[in-house]
Amino acid sequence: MTFPLSGVRVQLSRRSTLIALLSATLAGGALSGALAHAAEDWPSKAIKVIVPYTPGGATDTVTRTVMDKLSTRLGQNIIIENKPGANSTLGAAQAAKADPDGYTFLAMLPAYVINTHLYKLAYSPSQLVPVVHMADLPLFLFVAKDLPVNSMKELVEYGRKNPDKLTYASSGTGSSAHLTGADFALQAKLKMTHVAYKGSAPILTDLLSGRVSMVFDPVLVPMQYVKQDKLKVVAFTGKKRWPDDPDVPTMEEVGFPGFVTGSWAGLLAPAGTPKPIIDRMAKEISEIVHEPDVTKKFTDAGFLPAGGTPAEFAELMRSDSERYAKIIKEAQITVN
CATH class of the missing domain: 3.40.190.150 (Bordetella uptake gene, domain 1)
Known part of the structure; x- marks a missing residue:
């Protein structure tokens, strides 16, 4: 008597499974249909x-x-x-x-x-x-006016002669400016200290005053101060030179092959x-x-x-x- 009962249970179990699968399929189809309909009417x-x-x-x-x-x-x-x-x-x-x-x-x-x-x-x-x-949004490497360098070559030489004196700013740990600076330090074999800020304004204030050495930053605001002789710029991270500032060499041109970021x-x-x-x-x-x-x-x-x-x-x-x-x-x- 147990075998037929067991068989009944197996059949019921299989039937329940089939019903569950069918319900899931219908629900999935309904969801797909709803999304397809939504896409047709969008937005x-x-x-x-x-x-x-x-x-x-x-x-x-x-x-x-x-x-x-x-x-x-x-x-x-x-x-x-x-x-x-x-x-x-x-x-x-x-x-x-x-x-x-x-x-x-x-x-x-x-x-x-x-x-x-x-x-x-x-x-x-x-x-x-x-x-x-x-x-x-390509970046320029801006340096403080009082830093005794005027080119990438001079910057690297200064950094190697004065380890731990160079600092670089960013808008926070893990920002693209931070990792670009860290990558530059690795490739140039420089010891530099990262200084994290909570925005662009305090970075610019400290860069202008010389409290921080450099920053990889977009062109818009800092370049105005370069043209006022209050900052210096030594390189550009784009593949080609920036059209409005063609005198600034790319990182690749100043000795960092593949540094396009x-x-x-x-x-x-x-x-x-x-x-x-x-x-x-x-x-x-x-x-x-x-x-x-x-x-x-x-x-x-x-x-x-x-x-x-x-x-x-x-x-x-x-x-x-x-x-x-x-x-x-x-x-x-x-x-x-």
Whole structure:
């Protein structure tokens, strides 16, 4: 008698399993159908773009310039929400946990890939996916006026003769300026002290007064002081010389082959956001950044327009992650 009963249990168990699988399949199909329908009607309401930095910074400037144009193209309001804090991880965590319905995006700098090597995050990088690379932000190496150097050669010679006297500033541990400075110290075989600040303004104040030796920084503000003979500039991290300052040599030209780096601004979305929405965002933004008036705004502020596909942006993030991980390891960078 036990065998038939056992058989009944097996049959019931199999039947329950089949029902569960069928229910899951139907639910998954319903979800896929809902997302597909949402993508067809998108956008039907305002879109939110989280900027994990304070207003007026590089990411904020790029994002607002692009989203102003995109709002007109899409026929919907785009709301910029500044969510600074914890080296951009607060804003990233908020975006990672948002519904993947095409109405929340995250604007980000290289800190996004750097943070994975330095911090215990409140989100997983797999919760966000790349959308588009909006702009590049190459850096210049500015030095204090009173530092007795006028070229990269003189800077390296001075640093080797005066170990531990050189300091370099950045807007915080793990920022692209920090890791660029650390990479320079490694390649030049210099002992330099990193000084972390909480913003660009105090960096400039201390650089002008000579309390810090140098900084890798965008062109916009410091170059004004170079032209007033209050700062000096010795190199540029771009592949080619900056058009408005052609006398400044690239890092490669002054003896650092392959030293082409800088910051960038890109857009990400919660994982699961419908592909047609991501593809349309990438297409629209890639066209916007190359519109003449946008390109002029970018270059005036020290940016270079980028654009491209989600896959191309994903590759940039991957290669940067590998490069920064190597610098962090070799320079033994940690956070408290």
